[in-house]
Amino acid sequence: MRNKIIRVSLFLAIFLSLMNCAKRGTPNGGPRDEKAPELLKASPELNTTDFKTKKIKLTFDEYVKLEDLQKHLIISPPLNQFPEIRPQGSASKSINITIKDTLKENTTYVFNFGQSIVDNNEGNPYQFFKYVFSTGDYIDSLTVNGFISDAKKNKAEDFVSVMLYEVDSTFNDSTIYKKPPNYITNTLDSMTTFQLSNLRAGKYMLLAIKDIANNNLFNQKTDKIAFIKDFIEVPTDSVYELKLFKEINDYRATNPSLISKNRIIFGYEGNQDNEIKIELLSDTPDDFRYTVAKEIDKDTLNYWFTPFEADSLLFKVSHLAAVDTFSVRIKDLYRDSLVLKSENRRMIKFEKPFIISSNTPLVKHDIDKISLLDKDSVSVNFNAEIDTLKNQFRLTWDVKPSEEYKMRLLPGALEDFYGDTNDTLNYFANSRDYSDYGSIGLSLQNVSSYPLIIQLTNEKGDVIEEKYVDKPQPVYDFEYLDPGNYLIRVIFDTNGNRRWDTGNYLKKLQPERISYYPDLIELRANWERQYRFILD
Numbered sequence: 001m002r003n004k005i006i007r008v009s010l011f012l013a014i015f016l017s018l019m020n021c022a023k024r025g026t027p028n029g030g031p032r033d034e035k036a037p038e039l040l041k042a043s044p045e046l047n048t049t050d051f052k053t054k055k056i057k058l059t060f061d062e063y064v065k066l067e068d069l070q071k072h073l074i075i076s077p078p079l080n081q082f083p084e085i086r087p088q089g090s091a092s093k094s095i096n097i098t099i100k101d102t103l104k105e106n107t108t109y110v111f112n113f114g115q116s117i118v119d120n121n122e123g124n125p126y127q128f129f130k131y132v133f134s135t136g137d138y139i140d141s142l143t144v145n146g147f148i149s150d151a152k153k154n155k156a157e158d159f160v161s162v163m164l165y166e167v168d169s170t171f172n173d174s175t176i177y178k179k180p181p182n183y184i185t186n187t188l189d190s191m192t193t194f195q196l197s198n199l200r201a202g203k204y205m206l207l208a209i210k211d212i213a214n215n216n217l218f219n220q221k222t223d224k225i226a227f228i229k230d231f232i233e234v235p236t237d238s239v240y241e242l243k244l245f246k247e248i249n250d251y252r253a254t255n256p257s258l259i260s261k262n263r264i265i266f267g268y269e270g271n272q273d274n275e276i277k278i279e280l281l282s283d284t285p286d287d288f289r290y291t292v293a294k295e296i297d298k299d300t301l302n303y304w305f306t307p308f309e310a311d312s313l314l315f316k317v318s319h320l321a322a323v324d325t326f327s328v329r330i331k332d333l334y335r336d337s338l339v340l341k342s343e344n345r346r347m348i349k350f351e352k353p354f355i356i357s358s359n360t361p362l363v364k365h366d367i368d369k370i371s372l373l374d375k376d377s378v379s380v381n382f383n384a385e386i387d388t389l390k391n392q393f394r395l396t397w398d399v400k401p402s403e404e405y406k407m408r409l410l411p412g413a414l415e416d417f418y419g420d421t422n423d424t425l426n427y428f429a430n431s432r433d434y435s436d437y438g439s440i441g442l443s444l445q446n447v448s449s450y451p452l453i454i455q456l457t458n459e460k461g462d463v464i465e466e467k468y469v470d471k472p473q474p475v476y477d478f479e480y481l482d483p484g485n486y487l488i489r490v491i492f493d494t495n496g497n498r499r500w501d502t503g504n505y506l507k508k509l510q511p512e513r514i515s516y517y518p519d520l521i522e523l524r525a526n527w528e529r530q531y532r533f534i535l536d
Helices: 002-025
Strands: 039-043 055-066 074-076 084-086 092-098 108-112 117-119 130-134 142-150 161-166 183-186 193-199 202-210 224-227 232-234 239-244 257-260 263-269 277-280 290-294 300-305 312-319 322-329 340-342 354-358 362-365 370-374 383-387 392-396 404-409 414-416 425-430 438-445 452-457 463-469 476-481 484-492 514-516 521-523 528-534
Touching: 074 183, 108 193, 142 161, 142 202, 142 232, 161 193, 183 193, 202 239, 257 322, 263 312, 277 300, 354 414, 354 425, 362 383, 362 392, 438 452, 438 484, 438 521, 452 476, 463 476, 484 528, 521 528
Parallel strands: 142 239, 438 528
Antiparallel strands: 039 055, 055 092, 055 117, 074 108, 084 092, 108 130, 142 193, 161 183, 161 202, 202 224, 202 232, 224 239, 257 263, 263 300, 277 312, 290 300, 312 322, 340 354, 354 392, 362 414, 370 404, 383 392, 404 425, 438 476, 452 463, 452 484, 484 514, 484 521
């Protein structure tokens, strides 16, 4: 027994000893290294003049690596060929740059690495390191400062290129489509402010581009642009605001396509303010009919027609900017027939219509074949109309709180372009109580001009409610709002066309001004909130 106790005690002693050794040998890593790498030496030195070499070596006090170099490195003035920079994908205490281009004479160059140089262990960036040199006998030192905003959104884009073009005998409005700028910087992903540095004195065009192709050229189809209308003089003490906007593309018709036996879609790009006219050049039978309707929220025109035997149809599509001829081959497809659906999802709001949408053009309704009853089966008076622009049938009535409604459309209540009518349709809709909604009262101050478009949007920028106002009033009320978060913006409708208009670089048009209320608005059920908006 005594020997057994000794053996157990010895085993426990050895076990505890091993545990203590394991604990002593477990590294805890120590405090996190938050120190950024430091440059020990540059060859040639920073701010070298009469720069002649093609190779640059940067030596640091610790191992570094390059992250997202293509995205962060901004070279001003831009080079035609991106330099060879090593190592990439591995760590080293030095970075070697080989310049492949012929450098311009008497020019100051800036290699702004942004936040691409980081230490190997913790990824601490060497913030916005710039390697500057000059091929002339001095370093240009002037600057231009400013900030980026968005003409329509409440938040500016990141990674925006800010550019200066020297205004000389070769500069014209089309230069930004064809040639890179004389100077460039980028806001990267952490700032909306910018500084163009190491500039020489002169006259410049200042602009910014959200450069999707990353080629330092403006592409209207993909890029947002911002510009200062008047040329700027450097040196300057001004701080410039550049408001980014997306231009409407230049008009271009695309090839039409037959998508059903009785419908051809005509797509287009760009501005449709000037009417697009579609003319059928092929011979047609005497009873041929057609109608044209724009598809909502798409750059598409629907050409509805009565089918007839033909191998193909020839069309002329006319616009103020161009006239095109297209041939559409006729195929054996099914015909679109009338399909109706409710857009309300069994819910009707106060002061809102009950909407029935159609897939074919509605042309007629018969109110005598439509009935509306409440939950007590009492008949309710209503108004009915066809919205030809949106191809919808709309019913409106005095909606009561906490009520149930039943609509019946008998056969022939609705008729489309082809004479097709509905079968018997039954729809149901419920209303909520007033206390289920919230309301917002808005007063405006510092209004410089009318008319205005006041919009409530969700956090994504989708318009929930809007009011068009052409004269001042004490309060603008938005009632019967669903609980949720809202943003408020005010559009200065300068041309009075009841919509926001973007800008155009070649026409030197700035986008219409928008002011955003600074805070997100939280609205709950049965809340009535009042706000004062001082417009900037």
